[in-house]
Amino acid sequence: MVIINPGNPCGNVFKYEHLKKVAETARKLGILVIADEVYDHLTFGSNPFVPMGVFGSIVPVVTIGSISKRWIVPGWRFGWLVTNDPHGILIKQGIVDSIEGFLNITSDPATFLQGAIPEILEKTPCDFFTKIVDMLRESAEICYNRTKEIPCITCPCKPQGSMFVMVKLNLSLLEDIKDDYDFCLKLAMEESVILLPGVAVGLKNWLRVTFAIEPSSLDDGLGRVKAFCQRHTKKQ
Structure with missing residues (x-):
């Protein structure tokens, strides 16, 4: 096991x-x-x-x-x-x-x-590890809170360790997006933001987000994801 x-x-x-x-x-x-x-x-x-x-x-x-x-x-x-x-x-x-x-x-x-x-x-001084964990804690909080602002993405649970989180993609709210792979491809082309399609780890129509990045850059990247989703939201 x-x-x-x-x-x-x-x-x-x-x-x-x-x-x-x-x-x-x-x-x-x-x-x-x-x-x-x-x-x-x-x-x-x-x-x-x-x-x-x-x-x-x-x-x-x-x-x-x-x-x-x-x-x-x-x-x-x-x-x-x-x-x-x-x-x-x-x-x-x-x-x-x-x-x-x-x-x-x-x-x-x-x-x-x-x-x-x-x-x-x-x-390696102890504060090296402390700074890394503090940065990941802040970045995880940013990631969890910012994804709440994007209707087509759901984060089931705030990450408590490592440097990744999986979020669920709701394709019914989007147009011109076939699946998670298509989402990631178009996101990279339009916003220069790279996410891993969930299908790569056996979870179709999920996305893996890496938050091991300087908080301001993460905030900017998630803002681009939000803008991308708004452009591809189905018209009422």
Whole structure:
């Protein structure tokens, strides 16, 4: 079972009780849990981040982490796997050996990235992370509030983590827009604003908005989305 928390593309952060039920369900099914937690330090809502590894005594957990998100260095394909398995099930079943074997046959990250890792791990000041989270909190608030001003777009839940949110597109209010892909294509051409069509992540007629951007630029971009929607609104 794979769980992504904090979530991409929705910006959700699961509660302790929910994660415990996931662990208990996985145990009943006799399967392990793979926890993608690359956004673990980018949370800013009411739900605190809970690592899936705390439920390792219930079910074996393999946790995935990454440098690129917390340090905001997209493209730095440098991460890690951690096993949380006090009962040694993953070792007994040969899964740990399989992971190590796979890592031995794959290419390593670029050497200059490897050289930079000790420096950034040891010397990045704490206020660097605080500023990032504060910016994401402000940007998430802007994103949630500004989308309320656009009738054809609905944001079901304010994001509490990561740097993304999914919004629902109401095509019945628009003319000359066939689907989410068509919406994003025309938006890019007319307003130079890029959104990801939901179909790319399996949610047709939804849109993924990235709010990891300086707040004033985000506000400007959402203003352009609003203007675009107003131009394409069906005439009464």
